[in-house]
Amino acid sequence: MRNKVLSAPYLFWMVLFTVVPLILVAYYALTGADGGFTLKNVSDVRQFSGVIFRSVWLAVIATLICLVMAYPLAYSMSRLRPQMQRVALLMVMLPMWINFLLRTYAWMTLLENTGLINQLLGLLGIGPLQLINTQGAVVLGMVYNYVPFMILPLYSVMTKIDQGLIHAAQDLGSNTLGVFVNVVLPLSMPGITTGITMVFVPAVSTFAISRMLGGGQNLMIGDLIELQFLGTSYNPNLGSAISMVLMVLVLLLMSAMNQYADEEKEGMII
Amino acid sequence: MKRIVIFALILMMLVGLAAPAFAATPLDTSNMDTAYYSRFKDAGITINVFNWGEYISDGRDGSVDINAEFEALTGIKVNYNMFESNEAMYAKLKGGSVSYDVVIPSDYMISQMIAEDMLLPLDFSNIPNADNVDPKFLNMTYDPENLYTLPYTWGTVVIIYNTTMVDPDEDVETWDILWNEKYAGQILMFDNPRDAYGIALKKAGHSLNPASVSEVEEATELLKAQNKLVQTYVMDQIFDKMAAGEAAVGPYYAGDFITMQNDNPDLAAAYPREGTNIFVDCMVIPTSAKQKEAAEMYINFMLEPEVGLANTEYIGYSTPNLATLALLDEETTGNPITYPPSETMEKAEFFLDLPQEVKLAMDNGWSTFRNDDEAFNFWLMPVLVVVALAAVAMMGIGRSRKKKVEY
Numbered sequence: 001m002r003n004k005v006l007s008a009p010y011l012f013w014m015v016l017f018t019v020v021p022l023i024l025v026a027y028y029a030l031t032g033a034d035g036g037f038t039l040k041n042v043s044d045v046r047q048f049s050g051v052i053f054r055s056v057w058l059a060v061i062a063t064l065i066c067l068v069m070a071y072p073l074a075y076s077m078s079r080l081r082p083q084m085q086r087v088a089l090l091m092v093m094l095p096m097w098i099n100f101l102l103r104t105y106a107w108m109t110l111l112e113n114t115g116l117i118n119q120l121l122g123l124l125g126i127g128p129l130q131l132i133n134t135q136g137a138v139v140l141g142m143v144y145n146y147v148p149f150m151i152l153p154l155y156s157v158m159t160k161i162d163q164g165l166i167h168a169a170q171d172l173g174s175n176t177l178g179v180f181v182n183v184v185l186p187l188s189m190p191g192i193t194t195g196i197t198m199v200f201v202p203a204v205s206t207f208a209i210s211r212m213l214g215g216g217q218n219l220m221i222g223d224l225i226e227l228q229f230l231g232t233s234y235n236p237n238l239g240s241a242i243s244m245v246l247m248v249l250v251l252l253l254m255s256a257m258n259q260y261a262d263e264e265k266e267g268m269i270i
Numbered sequence: 271m272k273r274i275v276i277f278a279l280i281l282m283m284l285v286g287l288a289a290p291a292f293a294a295t296p297l298d299t300s301n302m303d304t305a306y307y308s309r310f311k312d313a314g315i316t317i318n319v320f321n322w323g324e325y326i327s328d329g330r331d332g333s334v335d336i337n338a339e340f341e342a343l344t345g346i347k348v349n350y351n352m353f354e355s356n357e358a359m360y361a362k363l364k365g366g367s368v369s370y371d372v373v374i375p376s377d378y379m380i381s382q383m384i385a386e387d388m389l390l391p392l393d394f395s396n397i398p399n400a401d402n403v404d405p406k407f408l409n410m411t412y413d414p415e416n417l418y419t420l421p422y423t424w425g426t427v428v429i430i431y432n433t434t435m436v437d438p439d440e441d442v443e444t445w446d447i448l449w450n451e452k453y454a455g456q457i458l459m460f461d462n463p464r465d466a467y468g469i470a471l472k473k474a475g476h477s478l479n480p481a482s483v484s485e486v487e488e489a490t491e492l493l494k495a496q497n498k499l500v501q502t503y504v505m506d507q508i509f510d511k512m513a514a515g516e517a518a519v520g521p522y523y524a525g526d527f528i529t530m531q532n533d534n535p536d537l538a539a540a541y542p543r544e545g546t547n548i549f550v551d552c553m554v555i556p557t558s559a560k561q562k563e564a565a566e567m568y569i570n571f572m573l574e575p576e577v578g579l580a581n582t583e584y585i586g587y588s589t590p591n592l593a594t595l596a597l598l599d600e601e602t603t604g605n606p607i608t609y610p611p612s613e614t615m616e617k618a619e620f621f622l623d624l625p626q627e628v629k630l631a632m633d634n635g636w637s638t639f640r641n642d643d644e645a646f647n648f649w650l651m652p653v654l655v656v657v658a659l660a661a662v663a664m665m666g667i668g669r670s671r672k673k674k675v676e677y
Binding site: 047048108109112115130211212215216218219224227228230232233234235 | 355357358360361364455462463464500501503504507514515624626630632633637638640
């Protein structure tokens with residue numbers, strides 16, 4: 001009973017700002033402009049499958065890069081002295097204190113053909129490279145913006161890995177690879193799944209990054225949804241249908257992944 | 271201790287940001303009708319104003335802070351909000367949960383809003399300064415009886431080019447330059463369907479307002495062909511890109527060209543022979559307004575000659591206010607880009623509200639033509655499947671090993 005009272009503020013918040021909007025999205029997705037029930041919007045989403053696949057693909061690449069980069073970092077961070085850990089954590093969090101759009105805007109000035117990187121390369125005699133307005137730039141923007149969301153959950157599960165377990169494995173004759181595969185990797189699995197969720201979901205639905213670094217040439221699903229609301233024809237029904245398809249897609253991917261991390265539920269929250 | 275140091279550093283940064291470069295210039299209100307403006311002096315009224323971003327003189331760089339002057343003169347508090355496109359404004363108003371007293375949308379959006387009963391008729395007896403407005407900008411197609419609107423600014427779309435990057439012999443007075451392969455990768459284009467389609471339609475020899483879906487499809491083909499040559503689709507990012515010499519040519523609003531030229535004197539602008547888009551942004555009162563009379567007072571204030579002068583000098587767009595025009599210097603009114611000659615004006619066209627099926631065709635084309643790199647989609651699927659399988663297999667191995675250890 002007491003627990004219920006304590007969770008009331010958040011429950012109220014969630015119902016008002018998560019459940020009700022979700023119901024509205026579903027309502028709009030399944031009705032036409034005249035308000036009657038229709039599946040036309042949802043079936044219309046098919047014509048955008050290229051955009052959807054592109055979004056998922058770029059988000060998958062960005063998530064994998066984040067994982068590969070963050071995993072060793074999180075491990076070595078968790079093995080530092082406590083004071084150093086706090087400093088390292090601060091270094092990870094520091095970029096997040098600056099607004100997300102400003103940081104992405106800064107990448108624009110870095111990557112442009114007349115930008116800082118190309119100017120520097122020019123001094124070294126390397127011709128201007130096409131950096132901005134490519135899919136690589138979009139992935140870079142995603143990795144840059146979301147890598148802290150991978151590091152933090154990994155770090156928090158890894159601090160819980162007892163150094164004694166690693167020593168024990170080593171004492172029993174396991175080599176470095178063995179320790180990693182049999183001890184560290186399974187114990188950090190909950191961090192991996194949380195990290196993947198927290199990077200993949202915002203990456204797949206981003207529109208600001210693709211707009212600024214992709215030059216509008218690499219339309220993503222977020223751009224597409226925005227267009228339905230802010231394009232020439234105001235079409236909230238199709239926009240909601242695309243959002244709903246995206247949500248179902250993400251839900252499927254996430255549940256497929258979580259099947260492999262069922263046993264280690266305790267570390268799911270950072 | 272460390273926390274205090276960090277906190278102090280942050281504080282210093284914030285203080286550094288907050289220090290204004292110049293103080294705002296005060297406005298001379300001595301010629302204004304104080305009896306009229308002080309009617310709501312102590313009523314504690316607040317009005318909500320919804321305008322385009324960067325579209326009012328706001329006290330920066332030594333300009334006049336118009337909203338603060340209005341508050342000081344009338345005692346009415348101004349809650350000022352900004353939007354970045356007509357469509358964003360429309361979506362917000364249509365959503366229904368907001369109430370604005372004054373909104374400043376463009377012509378075609380106004381005709382749509384009038385058609386949908388979203389606007390209140392103005393009480394012109396409450397807006398004496400309506401007499402200052404150039405009759406040329408009254409009774410326009412979007413508001414034929416001029417019941418709902420009073421113009422704020424007007425402007426046109428021009429071709430902006432960098433004289434150091436574009437061949438001096440190049441014919442810049444045509445939309446064709448945006449399709450010229452010589453400038454591949456150095457062309458900017460509007461990142462909103464209405465403006466982009468307008469240009470493509472003009473190039474194809476049609477009206478800015480397509481009469482049929484087939485005209486839209488023709489324009490889509492042109493935009494698709496142009497896509498390979500376009501560096502980026504931009505809105506206000508064009509300011510940075512043109513100023514930095516990142517791109518050679520791009521279309522944008524004439525008023526903004528003046529701002530860009532101040533940053534980079536190499537820039538020049540031209541009017542295409544095919545004709546261009548002319549727009550008028552008007553002050554209107556939506557049906558959700560709660561303070562109609564105060565809103566009309568705000569509109570009246572915007573039409574004061576000195577206020578109009580401060581605005582047009584700061585934002586660079588052309589003024590429809592004859593009293594303001596009289597105050598402007600020769601150099602500004604003689605500029606053929608902001609105040610184009612009559613033959614350009616005659617060829618310029620307004621955007622009109624379009625039938626729903628044409629709008630849908632436009633949005634549909636807009637979201638598909640940038641999106642058919644088949645080579646990419648071809649190898650995308652197999653790779654995705656392989657990656658997914660590998661991930662599943664890896665996790666499966668990890669799990670079975672763990673199980674073995676447990677047993």
